[in-house]
Amino acid sequence: MKLQHLIKSMFAATALMSAAASVHAVEIEVLHYWTSGGEAKSIAELKKMMEAKGVTWKDFAVAGGGGENATTALKARVIAGSPPTAAQIKGPSIQEWGKENVLANIDAAAAEGKWDASLPKVVSDVMKYKGHYVAAPVNVHRVNWLWINPEVLTKAGAKVPTTMDEFFVAADLIKKAGLVAVAHGGQPWQDATVFESVALGVGGSDFYKKALVNLDQTALTSPTMLKTFDTLAHIKTYIDKDAAGRDWNLATAMVINGKAGMQFMGDWAKGEFTAAGKVAGKDFLCVPAPGTAKSFTFNIDSMAMFTVKDPAVQKAQLTLATTIMSPEFQEVFNLNKGSIPARAGVSRAKFDSCAIKSMDDMDATNKIGGLVPSMAHGMAINAAQQGAISDVIAKFMNSTMSSKDAVAELAKAAKTK
Known part of the structure; x- marks a missing residue:
């Protein structure tokens, strides 16, 4: 009898403990x-x-x-x-x-x-x-980074680019060396990431704010925007034929593995280099996208x-x-x-x-008005406008659309409500 009571007591205690645990486990x-x-x-x-x-x-x-x-x-x-x-x-x-x-x-x-x-x-x-x-x-x-494999640059006889002209010289040399110059994944958000860094490099932060934050029609239809698309068309020629649908981290892996020389991508790419055991400044370089040293697109x-x-x-x-x-x-x-x-x-x-440079650049650009929200990464405009603009950029990247037509479609997309 005593044993039965003991067993009953034990079951009751266990049930209470289970109930207590379920109450406390949020x-x-x-x-x-x-x-x-x-x-x-x-x-x-x-x-x-x-x-x-x-x-x-x-x-x-x-x-x-x-x-x-x-x-x-x-x-x-x-x-x-x-x-x-x-x-x-x-x-x-x-x-x-x-x-x-x-x-x-x-x-x-x-x-x-x-x-x-x-x-x-x-x-x-x-x-x-x-x-x-x-x-x-x-x-x-920071979105406006260019990631570089220094070994690829050395092999190609190229130097780290700071301007768009220098970028194309380096890309030509990498291509001649039989490697992919620009690692990229053909997805709309990746296309938009390259586009906004190019727009920032071509036009500067004031133009960027007018065009991609304020959606000012004059800026969107300006010769500067036409030049942005012309520059993007030139960059397209250095992307390999297998880029369609490639995830961003696989494009980063191409730079890590020395199959490609450069990648336009935000600093989440650095997490991939770090996870692969690579050291900043030695195994990979982080530099502002060409022409954007005095600006910082944040996400x-x-x-x-x-x-x-x-x-x-x-x-x-x-x-x-x-x-x-x-x-x-x-x-x-x-x-x-x-x-x-x-x-x-x-x-x-x-x-x-890379991180310390990012911290310093964020402080510096904030003081001179160069700290701007990333359009491509949902920080600048509403989702409908961003989607419409990204669609135009993706269409341009994946077709023979002219820069002139792209500018007209971009201005129209910016009016999306």
Whole structure:
């Protein structure tokens, strides 16, 4: 009899413990598109940090470097009335989701962490909707980089280009050496990435702002824009025939492996070099895209919080936001990702020469008005306009369309509502 009581007591205790565990295990579902080597490593660190704080992480990873697939998945979930706890969205898209009244207020985390004091205003403004924080910034990427394999340059007898003319001289020499001059993936967002760096190099930051941020029709139809497309047409001739549909990280791998000499890509590419054990300044070079040394196109990754009913999950959202903004996570994430911390107060000690140059250039360009949002990466204009403009660029890259026709179509696309 005593034994039966003991067994019953043990079962009851186990049941209570299981119930307690299920009450305390808060799960958050996070939608993101950090799926390549350096990115996946970064998100794994955040998952680890959250689980150390008693929050279970349910991964909702959607492949596709530009985030289009993730956006489609997010829309489907929100329409179905079951949004994820948090999602990787950025720029004007944060404002668009804010207007739908589906984003959660995380001012409590921002106030406790003194975000206003530790973030540049250009960053904090993007993270707010109607003056309230709804997203936490993870990093700042510089988009207008040119990545170079120095061994390929040496083999070809070429030098590091600083102007477009020098770039074409180097590209010719690499091509003559039997290698691919420009590593590229023929996807609309990659085409737009090259385009905006070319526009910045050809016209400078004032022209860039007028044309690709303000969508000024005079700038969009100007001789400078015509020259931008002419320059892009010239760059096309150095891209290999297998570029169609190639993912960006596979194009980066071509530079890493010495099959290609140069790549126009944001500094997330550095995460791939680092993951491959390569050293900045020795195995690979990072230089501003030709003609863009005094400008900095920024792309800020952020995690927006969606409205949830469960108070425990709401609390977990604040924990997630606080963890994202911690100097510890900002350091480890950006070391893996190739970007730089969004917040002040993170030690530079472990960052390489490319990251330190990026930090210095961001400060310098901010002072002279050369710090501009990336059109290609959803930081400058709304999604409909960006999509229409990207379609024109992709069409130009994949056809025999003339520069004159491209300029006319670009100006028309900019009027998209």
